[in-house]
Amino acid sequence: MIPVFDGHNDFLQRVAAAGPQAARLWLEGDDQGHMDLPRLKAGGMVGGFFAIWVPSPAGLTDHAAVHAMENPPFDLPLPPAIHPDAALPHAFAQAAALLALERTGTLDIVRDAAGLRATIAAGRIAAIMHMEGAEAISDPDALHLWHRAGLRSLGPVWSRPTQYGHGVPFAHPSSPDRGKALTPQGRTLVQTCNALGIMLDLSHLNEAGFNDVARLSDAPLVASHSGVHALCESSRNLTDRQLRQIADSGGLVGLNFASSFLRPDGRRLPLEDLGVMIRHLDHLLAILGEEGVALGSDFDGALMPRDLPDVAALPRLIDAMRGAGYGEALIRKIACDNWIGLLERTWWG
Secondary structure (H helix, E strand, C coil): CCCEEEEEECHHHHHHHHHHHHHHHHHHCCCCCCCCHHHHHHHCEEEEEEEECCCCCCCCCCHHHHHHHHCCCEECCCCCCCCHHHHHHHHHHHHHHHHHHHCCCCEEECCCHHHHHHHHHCCCEEEEEEEECCCCCCCHHHHHHHHHHCEEEEECCCCCCCCCCCECCCEECCCCCCCCCCCHHHHHHHHHHHHHCCEEECCCECHHHHHHHHHHCCCCCEEEEECECCCCCCCCCECHHHHHHHHHCCCEEEEECCHHHCCCCCCCCCCCCCHHHHHHHHHHHHHHCCCCEEEECCECCCCCCCCCCCHHHHHHHHHHHHHCCCCHHHHHHHHHHHHHHHHHHHCCC
8 A cells, every 4th residue: 555644634623622532533533524543544644744723713614605615606705813812722722632642652743854754664643733824823932832842834824814924715716816925924934934944834825925935935835735726716726837936946735635626616516536636636747746746635624525535545546546647656756755755855854
């Protein structure tokens, strides 16, 4: 089985909600959501980015929003910003949930490239602590504290504004060129992340902010869970110009499995043909090359394709790559090795 290292999941929300049953949820599963340890093992997943994310008071699951996303065109308003004092308890709870998983002895929170490789070799799940939206980080001192706690990947925004920058709204059809550039605090955040070796994630960031990170950062540009705008005109997807900038930096894009970012019509309905995912991968490979393309599922955070309902179904995607003529070496790069190589170029050690 080809191993998979995944660029993004939202499993920690389920773990935090499980409370005292968190370890059991992880070790035994509950037939809910997209992930747990038995299904990770069945699907060949050896590790990934475990996201800390603060929910908006009114989310994208209310009836009106879901109806709009099922029937494009739509352009949902950005949720309001969340103050750090309100965000911090959510972030702490999810970080504590990841630590609880580590205490089971089946998962390690990895902090450097050597630890990442050692954990995978030992047969444990290699978890990168990622923060999707920096609401809980009030200032550079707080970022240093989170780094000490294990944070190694950070998206300055989710799809709402923070003190650092602006996210794209959920819209189709739409350009990602929505909203303002990074704030002065955002520019400082980029520099501090570079100094600490924290990977900056451009998924959800608007085009003006993307341009600022490309100008300011001395690390490879990364979008952990995004798709191709030329194939699906979602505001969340990347234009060919953005893809070329990522390629020029030696960076990487993890393909998002979310059906609405894959389907040409942008509808929030299950993708019915994994061949559409292959077309996104083909497009990414044509611009980024074989070392610049990976996977970024968004498990437990998005509506999955019909034939890829959870992590245990990952071999179906591997088989689809084989059916499209991808060789075993290229499949392994996309599934696992490219993320590890990117982190070795971004982190220290």
